[in-house]
Amino acid sequence: MLGVWRLQLLREISRRGSIKAAAEAMSISPSAVSQQLSILEREAGVQLLEKTGRRVRLTDAAQLLVRHADTITGAIAAAEADLASMQQLVTGTLRVAAFPTAARAILPDVMTALSRQHPALRVTLRDLEAAESLTALQMDEIDLAIVDEYDEPARVSDGGLEFCEFMRDPLYLALSPEESSMPGAAVRLSDFRDAFWIMDTEDSHLGQVTLRACRSSGFEPHVRSNCKDFSVIIALVEAGLGVGMLPGLAIHDRPVRASIHPTDPPLARRIASVIRPERHSHPMIVSALAELERFGAAYAPPRLLG
Amino acid sequence: MLGVWRLQLLREISRRGSIKAAAEAMSISPSAVSQQLSILEREAGVQLLEKTGRRVRLTDAAQLLVRHADTITGAIAAAEADLASMQQLVTGTLRVAAFPTAARAILPDVMTALSRQHPALRVTLRDLEAAESLTALQMDEIDLAIVDEYDEPARVSDGGLEFCEFMRDPLYLALSPEESSMPGAAVRLSDFRDAFWIMDTEDSHLGQVTLRACRSSGFEPHVRSNCKDFSVIIALVEAGLGVGMLPGLAIHDRPVRASIHPTDPPLARRIASVIRPERHSHPMIVSALAELERFGAAYAPPRLLG
DNA sequence: TCCGTGAGCAAGCTGAACTTGATATGCGTA
DNA sequence: TACGCATATCAAGTTCAGCTTGCTCACGGA
Numbered sequence: 176m177l178g179v180w181r182l183q184l185l186r187e188i189s190r191r192g193s194i195k196a197a198a199e200a201m202s203i204s205p206s207a208v209s210q211q212l213s214i215l216e217r218e219a220g221v222q223l224l225e226k227t228g229r230r231v232r233l234t235d236a237a238q239l240l241v242r243h244a245d246t247i248t249g250a251i252a253a254a255e256a257d258l259a260s261m262q263q264l265v266t267g268t269l270r271v272a273a274f275p276t277a278a279r280a281i282l283p284d285v286m287t288a289l290s291r292q293h294p295a296l297r298v299t300l301r302d303l304e305a306a307e308s309l310t311a312l313q314m315d316e317i318d319l320a321i322v323d324e325y326d327e328p329a330r331v332s333d334g335g336l337e338f339c340e341f342m343r344d345p346l347y348l349a350l351s352p353e354e355s356s357m358p359g360a361a362v363r364l365s366d367f368r369d370a371f372w373i374m375d376t377e378d379s380h381l382g383q384v385t386l387r388a389c390r391s392s393g394f395e396p397h398v399r400s401n402c403k404d405f406s407v408i409i410a411l412v413e414a415g416l417g418v419g420m421l422p423g424l425a426i427h428d429r430p431v432r433a434s435i436h437p438t439d440p441p442l443a444r445r446i447a448s449v450i451r452p453e454r455h456s457h458p459m460i461v462s463a464l465a466e467l468e469r470f471g472a473a474y475a476p477p478r479l480l481g
Numbered sequence: 482m483l484g485v486w487r488l489q490l491l492r493e494i495s496r497r498g499s500i501k502a503a504a505e506a507m508s509i510s511p512s513a514v515s516q517q518l519s520i521l522e523r524e525a526g527v528q529l530l531e532k533t534g535r536r537v538r539l540t541d542a543a544q545l546l547v548r549h550a551d552t553i554t555g556a557i558a559a560a561e562a563d564l565a566s567m568q569q570l571v572t573g574t575l576r577v578a579a580f581p582t583a584a585r586a587i588l589p590d591v592m593t594a595l596s597r598q599h600p601a602l603r604v605t606l607r608d609l610e611a612a613e614s615l616t617a618l619q620m621d622e623i624d625l626a627i628v629d630e631y632d633e634p635a636r637v638s639d640g641g642l643e644f645c646e647f648m649r650d651p652l653y654l655a656l657s658p659e660e661s662s663m664p665g666a667a668v669r670l671s672d673f674r675d676a677f678w679i680m681d682t683e684d685s686h687l688g689q690v691t692l693r694a695c696r697s698s699g700f701e702p703h704v705r706s707n708c709k710d711f712s713v714i715i716a717l718v719e720a721g722l723g724v725g726m727l728p729g730l731a732i733h734d735r736p737v738r739a740s741i742h743p744t745d746p747p748l749a750r751r752i753a754s755v756i757r758p759e760r761h762s763h764p765m766i767v768s769a770l771a772e773l774e775r776f777g778a779a780y781a782p783p784r785l786l787g
Numbered sequence: 788t789c790c791g792t793g794a795g796c797a798a799g800c801t802g803a804a805c806t807t808g809a810t811a812t813g814c815g816t817a
Numbered sequence: 818t819a820c821g822c823a824t825a826t827c828a829a830g831t832t833c834a835g836c837t838t839g840c841t842c843a844c845g846g847a
Binding site: 532 | 812814
């Protein structure tokens with residue numbers, strides 16, 4: 176019978192693209208992987224790897240096997256999740272990745288709540304941009320990804336992953352304190368057609384959305400600077416150098432001197448949790464998602480300082 | 482991670498009901514099974530077996546695991562089948578069980594054809610009644626079952642098995658040569674309301690069907706004897722001791738002195754192949770089923786000797 | 788041409804999983 | 818009640834799958 180361990184090694188080679196990388200991922204020596212794969216070739220009766228340069232490529236048969244290996248591994252994971260959910264045991268290590276703002280504004284709360292409720296649970300956090308965390312999830316390097324989405328309606332499932340939007344984060348226009356007449360009042364973007372704009376980087380989602388919103392309000396913004404870090408944007412706005420869009424989480428629980436205004440029409444980004452579907456009922460995942468939901472429900476738009 | 486081998490041992494205990502039986506099925510010592518299961522309990526973190534008398538019973542958690550083990554094993558088998566079908570290799574051992582008449586009348590042809598086409602294929606045959614061969618199939622003791630069905634329309638799937646009717650076998654009324662006026666002509670059962678009947682055993686399907694057919698023709702047959710073996714029935718009929726129903730296969734390619742008549746309305750049993758669905762595309766299975774279909778298509782009603 | 792990098796082979800080591808033989812316990816029976 | 822049989826389990830020893838280490842080979846970039 177086909178060895179499951181060998182199949183998983185093949186799977187890892189397919190994911191990472193080389194024997195060496197697969198070996199590192201499984202924390203064994205490259206030689207061991209190579210040996211296991213030649214055994215797997217004997218078991219399967221087909222050639223699975225072919226050399227291409229100094230690396231290896233998967234044959235068609237191997238890719239077929241990888242798909243099967245995925246379902247087999249998924250089935251085993253499902254069994255484990257079922258088992259854990261049956262005994263209601265929240266144990267183990269939950270590996271979370273979140274985009275930087277969430278990592279700062281959401282996760283501290285959630286992580287402390289989780290470890291208070293479940294002392295046996297270890298939570299680790301990495302900050303990754305949405306796209307990165309999705310690939311990390313598929314690589315099985317993390318268990319839970321927190322991603323932000325600006326554009327289309329929430330995907331229920333993408334690349335075999337399970338999305339769940341647990342909060343919306345409004346986007347605000349930040350003005351310098353002097354510039355603001357009615358602190359906290361909603362403003363039209365078109366009123367700022369002549370202002371200088373402090374933008375997120377152009378390749379970022381927020382930058383794109385801002386640009387698009389301005390254009391659909393009928394003007395092309397005068398961009399004074401593109402900065403990746405929200406705190407830089409805040410500083411520039413506070414210094415009176417221009418106006419800028421900021422997501423609520425960026426100013427959540429952090430007093431700013433800038434004047435914060437909702438837009439009319441309102442803009443928001445969606446914030447979602449992403450998991451592997453076979454872990455859906457794992458108690459570790461269940462309680463983490465519940466805690467995120469709780470955070471999302473309790474999340475009030477930031478205090479609007481004048 | 483849960484060990485797949487251990488899960489399969491648990492599965493086998495669930496099927497066979499005791500550690501000893503599971504050990505025999507996997508051809509290892511009972512002690513090894515016991516040890517593996519205590520390891521599996523550690524891995525799962527739950528008690529899986531509880532002693533009941535001198536045997537063991539599966540806990541709820543264990544039964545949950547067995548279901549998962551089934552899907553995992555199925556996935557592995559599917560991978561192997563896919564692999565084999567990809568390389569079009571008809572190799573290995575095909576374990577067939579068939580009911581006795583089929584084992585005599587169908588399988589010799591089919592087996593010789595198969596081993597002529599695929600010299601690397603080994604075919605083993607057991608004769609089992611339909612019900613027995615289905616449980617054997619579920620126990621994974623055989624790969625292919627040939628069953629006969631008298632009553633309801635062909636089941637597409639039952640107990641997770643895949644049925645495929647590949648031929649119908651007409652039922653004939655056998656008369657003593659003297660008794661017959663028009664050899665080979667269809668007869669009405671009601672014309673034999675006063676005859677003595679040589680029946681299959683009452684608990685057999687054929688016996689049931691015969692009895693029912695007589696009753697729906699409006700009479701209760703005078704049963705002279707109940708015999709399990711068709712050749713005994715033939716002998717009794719030829720001796721002029723009564724009339725009897727016989728399936729076509731029982732007299733196929735074997736000249737009988739008895740006079741054989743189709744019935745009006747015609748009666749028939751259905752003959753089906755049964756496999757495990759995950760093996761559906763295994764080339765061994767594919768070619769065996771094809772060969773059965775071929776036999777079914779070529780199967781002519783037996784020569785009707787006057 | 789040289790050097791770094793990745794795959795694969797050979798030899799030896801470790802531990803998982805098996806066997807054998809002994810022990811405990813439930814069940815039927817003399 | 819005592820005995821024998823059947824089943825599970827424990828303890829100790831054995832085997833071999835799968836790992837590591839150290840080497841070789843082949844490719845590709847400086």
